[in-house]
Amino acid sequence: MKTLICNALIVSMNEQNDVIEKGSIVIDGNRLTYVGPSAWTPKGPFDRTIAADRMIALPGLINSHCHSPANLVRGMLASRPLEIWRAYYRAALRDMRDEDFYASALLGGLEMLKCGATTVLDHFFGNQAYRFMGAGAAIQAMRDLGLRHVVSLTLSDRNYEETIPLGETASNLNDEIKSMSQSETKATKAWLEDCEAFIDAFHAPDELTTPCPGPSAVQRCTDELLTGAAAIARNRKVPLHIHLAETKAQQIMGRQLYGHSLLQHLDSLGILGANLSLAHSIWIEAEDVEFLAKSGATAVHNPASNLRLGSGLAPVRQFLSAGVPVALGTDGAASNDGQNMFDAIRLVALIHNQAGSDFNQWVMLTEALAMATRNGACAFGLDAGVLAPGKLGRSRRSMT
Numbered sequence: 045m046k047t048l049i050c051n052a053l054i055v056s057m058n059e060q061n062d063v064i065e066k067g068s069i070v071i072d073g074n075r076l077t078y079v080g081p082s083a084w085t086p087k088g089p090f091d092r093t094i095a096a097d098r099m100i101a102l103p104g105l106i107n108s109h110c111h112s113p114a115n116l117v118r119g120m121l122a123s124r125p126l127e128i129w130r131a132y133y134r135a136a137l138r139d140m141r142d143e144d145f146y147a148s149a150l151l152g153g154l155e156m157l158k159c160g161a162t163t164v165l166d167h168f169f170g171n172q173a174y175r176f177m178g179a180g181a182a183i184q185a186m187r188d189l190g191l192r193h194v195v196s197l198t199l200s201d202r203n204y205e206e207t208i209p210l211g212e213t214a215s216n217l218n219d220e221i222k223s224m225s226q227s228e229t230k231a232t233k234a235w236l237e238d239c240e241a242f243i244d245a246f247h248a249p250d251e252l253t254t255p256c257p258g259p260s261a262v263q264r265c266t267d268e269l270l271t272g273a274a275a276i277a278r279n280r281k282v283p284l285h286i287h288l289a290e291t292k293a294q295q296i297m298g299r300q301l302y303g304h305s306l307l308q309h310l311d312s313l314g315i316l317g318a319n320l321s322l323a324h325s326i327w328i329e330a331e332d333v334e335f336l337a338k339s340g341a342t343a344v345h346n347p348a349s350n351l352r353l354g355s356g357l358a359p360v361r362q363f364l365s366a367g368v369p370v371a372l373g374t375d376g377a378a379s380n381d382g383q384n385m386f387d388a389i390r391l392v393a394l395i396h397n398q399a400g401s402d403f404n405q406w407v408m409l410t411e412a413l414a415m416a417t418r419n420g421a422c423a424f425g426l427d428a429g430v431l432a433p434g435k436l437g438r439s440r441r442s443m444t
């Protein structure tokens with residue numbers, strides 16, 4: 045199928061941020077074959093022509109971090125610091141079944157598509173009573189929608205109480221902490237086998253699915269699990285995704301567990317690299333920013349969730365100045381109350397404009413748009429995020 049979109053204002057999001065005022069796009073199969081001035085449009089015939097006068101054409105947005113099971117508890121959890129909020133969220137997951145994971149992914153996916161996102165990274169943790177915690181049902185929902193998805197299976201083999209600085213725990217919390225640990229953790233070897241089986245079962249980029257390992261967070265995994273997950277990602281040539289330094293408590297745990305920062309620990313294990321994306325990356329030591337830039341790993345900024353849970357403000361300007369690639373996400377709907385990527389773009393372009401800072405250092409709109417497009421594609425090795433010949437244009441499934 046060959047489609048022509050003509051006379052649009054094209055915001056290409058290529059490296060030069062080229063804008064074509066009256067441009068055309070030709071899509072042949074699932075690739076773009078022409079992006080340029082309407083006057084030079086290649087000759088047809090076309091199966092479909094879209095007259096896009098007075099419309100803007102942007103690359104499909106890329107939501108680089110979310111949790112699809114959270115859509116069913118959207119708006120239901122009060123704003124609390126992550127360590128408290130998470131107990132309520134994880135309790136909700138324990139009652140969910142395969143059909144709930146399907147419905148939840150469908151709801152979030154519909155909102156993303158409606159708001160311009162065509163690709164999502166789903167850092168999936170569901171219910172351990174189900175195969176792959178229910179991730180297969182979420183994948184089916186996203187395939188049914190025609191939404192491209194990278195699904196990173198969340199792995200964690202450390203008991204919850206070892207991962208946060210609890211101090212003297214009130215005895216009435218012990219039961220809940222114990223059930224959290226039981227529902228979240230599993231033996232290292234079992235997780236790694238599961239992860240391999242998960243990739244075997246679902247790896248099908250042509251069907252829009254890229255499964256990959258997603259260690260929950262540095263401090264929630266043993267070194268064996270972290271290095272095992274990184275080896276799987278390397279051998280399978282798939283992305284590796286992890287939460288990093290989302291809260292001050294996590295920064296403190298890093299120092300307690302390893303004697304240095306969480307990021308330095310990842311480096312000491314040889315895990316930092318261009319296939320790695322780090323959700324949040326808020327509590328980063330100033331001296332770590334340069335070497336994060338050299339590693340080629342991507343920081344994934346989630347402004348709405350960070351504000352909702354009072355996690356802190358990621359050092360986005362320092363990242364951009366040092367050359368750290370920054371992508372953008374909504375995070376789950378339980379800490380955002382939506383999956384709208386334009387909302388994330390708006391927030392990132394606003395919240396870093398702080399009084400007393402040099403306005404030349406504020407986040408520019410083109411930078412915010414790059415985070416939501418080409419930077420996300422780069423983080424996950426996808427040939428997308430830019431309107432240019434040869435790039436992915438639309439999914440095969442959405443054409444049928």
Ligand SMILES: [Zn+2]
Nearest residue numbers: 167323375376
């Ligand atoms: Zn998250």
